[in-house]
Amino acid sequence: MIYRSLMFTPGTKKERLLKSVNSEADALLWDLEDAVHPDDKDGAQAVIKEALDELGDKPAKPIFLRVNQYDTEWYEEDVKLARHENVTGIMLPKTESSEQAAKTWEGMGSEGELIALIETAAGIIRLEDIFSNPNISGVAFGAIDYAVDVDLTLTEAGLEALYARSRIVTYAKAAGISGIYDTVFPDVHNEVSLQKRARSARALGFNGQMAVHPKQLEIIHEVYSPSREEIDWAVKVLLYAENEAKGQGVFMFDGKMVDRPVIEKARQIYNAAERYQLVIGG
Template identity: 85%
Template structure:
């Protein structure tokens, strides 16, 4: 699956967890890691268990658990909780190897979605190994932890992380991993900068982004959804390719050359529009 937005909610607050189900986010990240103090890890796991049990039916909105890092004292029990019938999958933080992915997959019952969160220099270097495990369904970039690990200074322009972002996208695409998600934007009141950062990440090949507050969802969805103009263009290209210029390898449309790569791009836009229910397929 591909999600435009994945929204974090701390695992310590049952009311907020349950409320998040009615948010506009495409998917939910119920957090057992960074948002939870070490002394509250077990308590947070119990709170999430209660919240999951209180959901009468599995919600249409996917719920992921961001578990604690592989090798920590909390990791194994966090992963086991992902076997709950109302959990769709796991986000594995600081992923650095195929072995970590495999043990997580087995721990969660070999079922569901597994998103790796790459946020260390070792993780960036070992992407080929990480993606060699076929159970990886998505990848997310954790820029804040990566900046600490690599001693980078995060800037609004984001140039310092272009190598990491491009490497993630390239290796994910090569491995057939569909969901590629950019890092959180911590300043929840700075919508303009969030929009600029999302546009930049989208241009690099990311197709979604993690969020820390519901007010960020509208901006994220706007950026990661095809525009009305893009959809109209895609429909026009595909119509001409199928009907007007059927069988032609190359043709002209609005004084511009259309060849196979252009047609494939139009298909991508059309499929995204269908996925996000911006058009009805047919």
């Protein structure tokens, strides 16, 4: 699956966890890691279990658990919690090897979705090994932890993390991983900068972003959804290729050359529009 937005909610707040199910987020990240103080880790597991039980039938909105880092004392119990019928999958923080992914997959019952969260220099240079695990369905970039690990300064332009972002997208695409998600934008009230950052990540090949607050969702969805103009263009190109230009390897449309890569781009846009219910049917 591909999600435009994955929204974090602290695992210690049951009311907020249950409320998040009615948010506009495409998917939810119920957090057992950074949003939970070490003294509250066991309590957060219990709170999330209660919230999952109270949901009753499997919710329409996917729920992921961001578990604690591999080799921590809480990791195994966190992963077991993902076997709950209302959990869609796991986000594994600081993923650094295919072995970590394999053991997480086994611990979660060998079903569901597994998102590798890349947050360290080791994770960046070991992407080929990490993505060799066939059970990884998505990847996310954690820029804040990455900045700490490599001692870089995060800026609004984001050029300092360009290498990491481009490497994640390239290796993920090569491995056939569809969901590629950018880091959270922590300044909740800075909507202008959020939009700039999201557009930059989208241009690099990311197709979604993690969020820390519901007010960020509208901008994230706008950026990671095809625009009306893009959808109209895609529909026209695909119809023209199927009808007037059928059988032609290359043709002119609206004064511009159209060949196979252009047609494939139009198909990508149309498929995204269908996925986010911006068009119905074909």
